């Protein structure tokens with residue numbers, strides 16, 4: 010481990026579609042995450058958040074990643090496939106938006122959760138024991154029995170727990186959670202967020218939480234990075250950002266969060282409204 | 294689940310009855326005196342009269358039909374005027390040969406198509422897409438009996454790598470137990486007979502699988518591409534799996550399941566094509582039996598073979614559906630939901 | 633965006649193939665029309681002196697066991713091959729569409745019964761069903777066409793019935809019904825034409841399939857009666873000479889292949905061009 014440096018250090022990250030002259034999907038993205046820290050990456054849908062997340066461990070083979078991603082002191086951009094695979098799962102784990110589609114419908118839950126261990130040579134029995142323990146830890150009731158079911162037998166919230174178990178079982182140090190609650194019921198959303206925070210504290214796990222919903226950021230993240238049209242507009246501690254957003258776009262995002270203390274009948278502002286405001290002020 | 298199985302079986306029984314009825318109606322298409330056709334070309338007046346009695350042709354239509362169905366229930370598929378035997382007895386010998394050929398061709402198709410389709414999926418691009426389209430149309434356009442003749446000429450006549458025709462070399466046919474030479478030679482415990490049976494099967498199976506190979510490769514490729522594009526494939530990569538493991542553990546089960554469906558759907562075409570291939574290689578199966586029967590204008594033998602083929606096809610569809618239900622949890626649960 | 637780009641590329645590359653298929657189909661049509669006059673020899677005159685001559689100057693594709701010129705017989709047989717396949721496709725499409733329309737216009741229980749009967753027919757492998765009917769009717773090209781229509785109409789009926797079901801529920805049909813159009817009239821004016829479109833787009837592919845199936849039946853002995861120059865029967869006749877005179881079976885088979893592949897490619901091109909519901913690529 011490199012002493013002192015951040016766990017993840019991203020410099021001038023850019024992503025473009027392979028073999029195309031089109032514009033870059035993402036450009037000039039720089040941020041860092043310390044061990045155990047929780048950073049939220051927010052922005053409108055389509056702003057490039059998922060593209061950044063996947064670029065960290067180069068999940069999408071149709072795009073080309075440039076710049077620098079250092080994890081635990083090691084450079085990942087241009088790393089050998091084998092080294093990259095070692096980082097995936099056991100260094101940086103990812104969970105996706107829709108737990109309904111993130112699990113293979115024709116494989117048993119147990120096999121899918123144990124997979125990160127099995128591919129690292131942990132004996133099958135041991136891997137299964139650890140997988141059940143992780144499911145249990147993440148609140149899947151009667152884990153030893155239910156692990157033998159297929160994903161269809163689980164509800165949405167339970168599936169997200171299963172997905173998290175598969176992500177965490179390999180002992181990663183950074184969890185990238187891409188809109189982990191967007192596809193879930195409101196009530197279940199909160200449980201999953203609590204679970205992420207709890208695991209982060211207990212395991213000293215760093216988290217990159219990706220969301221378009223600033224409303225869920227406040228309780229969970231230490232810092233917030235705001236993304237717009239493929240670039241970061243500002244990165245600041247969460248209380249600071251909420252109290253005094255610098256960028257008009259951030260202000261727009263904040264104002265579009267529904268607030269209980271808003272006057273009844275007051276229309277929610279969209280980000281577009283805020284951007285229009287900035288245009289007007291720029292024109293003036 | 295049980296209800297679904299019962300419904301599916303019920304449907305199969307109903308369909309077999311429909312198949313039998315259609316074959317009965319075909320006998321009514323025979324121009325002229327059906328009794329004369331049934332008794333054979335060289336029959337005497339008495340023999341024709343006997344055939345008329347046996348088929349009940351002098352009785353009312355409904356009675357004939359019931360008589361015919363009753364006979365079927367007792368395994369009576371009619372009488373062959375050329376072999377002078379019950380058609381059922383002839384088919385007991387011929388059908389296993391055909392079934393063996395179809396199964397071997399299917400195994401061959403799967404063994405070749407899955408790696409090829411996987412490769413095409415991993416290397417997909419516009420050139421590969423155009424190539425698979427061309428191959429699929431070529432596969433559908435080449436008449437299988439002609440392909441069989443070409444293979445026979447090239448590998449058996451020219452190169453002499455395989456036997457030209459038949460099911461076994463002289464003195465190498467295994468004692469008949471099941472009628473399938475591969476199984477029988479194993480039962481006889483003779484590696485020499487087994488090798489000989491296999492050698493006689495290579496070209497017919499190759500010819501028979503060619504048209505279906507293209508279809509299955511195309512299907513494997515598109516299923517693979519589908520799976521590789523899913524979230525769960527991305528999640529698996531994020532867990533650190535290799536491409537190999539992704540393909541074998543995640544995509545292959547889906548591809549296998551859809552291949553099974555396709556093979557089930559293609560089985561009918563394959564049976565039809567097998568008749569042609571057999572006729573080329575003079576394998577003593579259903580195709581050769583029908584070919585000879587047609588040559589001898591033995592129409593009732595032909596219709597008996599047609600009936601059995603139809604019924605076997607229906608039952609095979611039933612089996613494929615039940616297997617599918619057993620291996621795919623989605624099919625299982627969706628049937629549960631509907632039942 | 634990437635997908636669209638490569639699709640356009642695949643389209644352009646397929647273009648050459650489409651042109652080739654179209655040219656081949658046109659050539660076949662011309663040969664069907666004037667083929668018999670182009671024949672260098674009498675396709676029916678047997679002559680033991682010229683039996684089983686290999687391909688060469690006098691006989692480009694060789695001669696068969698009766699000494700007849702194979703090229704001349706192929707040219708003479710083009711018309712029968714194309715006519716019978718097209719007849720089978722058109723007739724079975726007509727029968728299938730008529731039955732489907734009848735089913736759609738019938739009360740629900742009758743619709744159900746009709747479609748169950750269609751399923752019974754579909755339970756047969758089409759080759760085997762056609763074989764049975766043709767064998768019962770006796771060997772002639774007419775009985776093969778009848779047998780093939782009996783074997784092929786159910787698939788059309790299934791297809792048209794399912795497209796009709798979708799179209800009946802479509803918004804524009806409902807809109808027409810709201811203007812006071814009767815159910816029958818709405819079916820004839822809107823539903824039927826729309827469903828037939830789904831048939832046109834696969835006519836080419838069906839012709840290709842019919843060519844191969846008819847040839848297969850002829851190969852098994854249920855086809856045009858002996859002296860006629862039928863491609864499938866010609867392959868069958870060459871079967872016994874594989875070891876000694878390969879050309880007798882080879883060229884007729886090659887002709888069948890070329891015709892089937894040409895119509896297949898042509899049909900596939902037509903479908904991708906005409907059918908808005910087919911995604912290219």
Ligand SMILES: Nc1ncnc2c1ncn2[C@@H]1O[C@H](COP(=O)(O)OP(=O)(O)O)[C@@H](O)[C@H]1O
Pocket residue numbers: 026034052053054055056057058059060061069071072633634
């Ligand atoms: N592989 C790719 N090829 C082409 N376009 C892509 C690819 N991946 C993402 N994009 C495009 O990049 C933009 C950003 O997408 P994404 O990162 O998913 O946004 P977010 O997660 O913020 O909603 C979208 O317009 C998307 O269509």
Ligand SMILES: [Mg+2]
Pocket residue numbers: 055058059060187188
């Ligand atoms: Mg996203």
